[in-house]
Each structure stands twice: as structure tokens, then as C-alpha cells.
Amino acid sequence: MAKKYTADEVIEMILDVSSSLFVSKGYEKTSIQDIVKGLDGLSRGAIYHHFESKQAIINGVVRRFVPTEEELDNIAAAKGLSGLEKIQKLLIDAMFNQKRSETLGSSYELLNDAIFFSLYITTMTEILSPYIEMFIEEGHVDGSVSAPFPRQIAEVIIMLISTWFINALYPNTAETFWEKLSACQYVLKQCGVDVLSKEVLQTIMSNVESKVKEYEDKSN
Structure with missing residues (x-):
């Protein structure tokens, strides 16, 4: 008898x-039947109950790369944070959220796929841009941000942080990674939104070093 799964478990399995x-x-060479074969006794009907098409499935996969609405709303509602600090918190969470990293696993390789990458950029912009724009406007009020053109600067931040550091597009060494961070810091500071402050760079450095050590420990 097939194991009983909750709706959320079925979605995650798919x-x-x-x-x-x-x-x-x-993506293009994967069929719905291929997906059915990989499921634990679940039928094609189980897939279509939750996803109307293969396009809907890849949209769901892409959505895993982005903070949830609950996470974003929690940042927006956080007391005592300036507009700039909310942007910084959003970016750090997007980069280093442990639960999201565990869920994604090897899925980061999908960024090499042109179709997936296009959806990734579109989704990141559609979901994150309104929040960053709102935080920039809050920063205008509290004095933490002086950037003009909130909507356009929000898109620039997303483009730099979520695109420029993708290794498949712009291969990095450890040295060029930190050089890019410094370049981003310079550009964004000139734009009036000092997202990559010294404190944030230190947080990124600590997280990266921790990830490297974790990877090395698993390899040994």
C-alpha cells in the first residue's frame, strides 16, 4: 500500500x-511522465492536482530561490530597523538562509539553464523589487538612504546581487569574488544606498568562510 502524504509533502516531493x-x-527534455516515475507511487493525477502544467512546476522550483512572502513581510514589519537595514537584512537572508539552502541542494545548477535563469531573474525582480523600493522610500524618511529613483535603484540592487555573482555567468575565484563585492559596495554607495557596509561585508565573509569549512568537512 502506498504511503500517505500530506498535500505539502506531495508538493515538495514533486x-x-x-x-x-x-x-x-x-527542462525541455523532462516530461511529466519522467517526473511521475521519480515519485513514490504517486500518479500523474497527483501532479496535476497541484500543478496545472510543467511550466507551473518550474515556476514552483524557481520560487524556492526567493524568500517567502511571510519572510519578506516580517522584515517589512520589523520594529527598530531603518530602511537601509531592512534591505541589508533581506539580502543577507536571501544569500544565506540555512533552510532554503538545504531545500535547494544541487538545484543551484539549474541557473546554468537558460530557461530557468530567465525565470529566476524575472521572479526575483517581480517579488523583491517592490519590497526594496518600499525600503528605499522608508530610508528617505529616516535618513538612511539618499538614492533617487527608488524603483530603478531597487532593480539595480537585484541585478548586481542576484546576477553578477552567479558563477555560471561570471566565473569567480576567491579573489575576484571579494573584488566584485568591493565593486558593488562602491557602486551602491555612489547611488546613495550603502547596502554593503563594512558590517554587512563582514557578515558575508563570515558566512562564506563557514560554508567553505562545511563543504571541506563533508569532502574529508
Whole structure:
């Protein structure tokens, strides 16, 4: 008898299996039947109950890369944070959220796929840009941000942080990674939104070093 799964478990299973197949076969070469074969006795009907198409599935996979609405709303409602600090908190969470990293696993390889990458950029912009724009406007009020053109600067921040550091597009060494961070810091500071302050750079450095050590420990 097939194991009983909750609706959330079924959705996560479908997204996990689909992510793995999209990495190994590519999105276009993966069929719904391929996904069905990877599920634990679940039927094609179970997939269509939650996702109306393969496009809806890849949209769900992409959405895993972005902070949830609950996470974003919690940052927006945080007391005692300036507009700039909210942007910084959003970016650090987007980069180093432990639960999201564990869920994504090898899915980061999907960023090498042109279709997936296009959806990733569109989704990041559609979801994060309004929040960053709002935080920039809050920063105008509290004095933490002086950037003009809030909407456009929000998009610039997303483009720099979520695109320029993707290794598949712009290969990095440890040295060039930190050089890029310094360049981003300079550009954003000139724009009037000092997102990558010394404190934030130190947080990023600590998190990266921790990730490297974790990877090395697993490799040994």
C-alpha cells in the first residue's frame, strides 16, 4: 500500500524530483511522465492536482530561490530597523538562509539553464523589487538612504546581487569574488544606498568562510 502524504509533502516531493530531473536532463527534455516515475507511487493525477502544467512546476522550483512572502513581510514589519537595514537584512537572508539552502541542494545548477535563469531573474525582480523600493522610500524618511529613483535603484540592487555573482555567468575565484563585492559596495554607495557596509561585508565573509569549512568537512 502506498504511503500517505500530506498535500505539502506531495508538493515538495514533486519539486524535489523535478529539480533533480531539470538538472540532469534539462527542462525541455523532462516530461511529466519522467517526473511521475521519480515519485513514490504517486500518479500523474497527483501532479496535476497541484500543478496545472510543467511550466507551473518550474515556476514552483524557481520560487524556492526567493524568500517567502511571510519572510519578506516580517522584515517589512520589523520594529527598530531603518530602511537601509531592512534591505541589508533581506539580502543577507536571501544569500544565506540555512533552510532554503538545504531545500535547494544541487538545484543551484539549474541557473546554468537558460530557461530557468530567465525565470529566476524575472521572479526575483517581480517579488523583491517592490519590497526594496518600499525600503528605499522608508530610508528617505529616516535618513538612511539618499538614492533617487527608488524603483530603478531597487532593480539595480537585484541585478548586481542576484546576477553578477552567479558563477555560471561570471566565473569567480576567491579573489575576484571579494573584488566584485568591493565593486558593488562602491557602486551602491555612489547611488546613495550603502547596502554593503563594512558590517554587512563582514557578515558575508563570515558566512562564506563557514560554508567553505562545511563543504571541506563533508569532502574529508
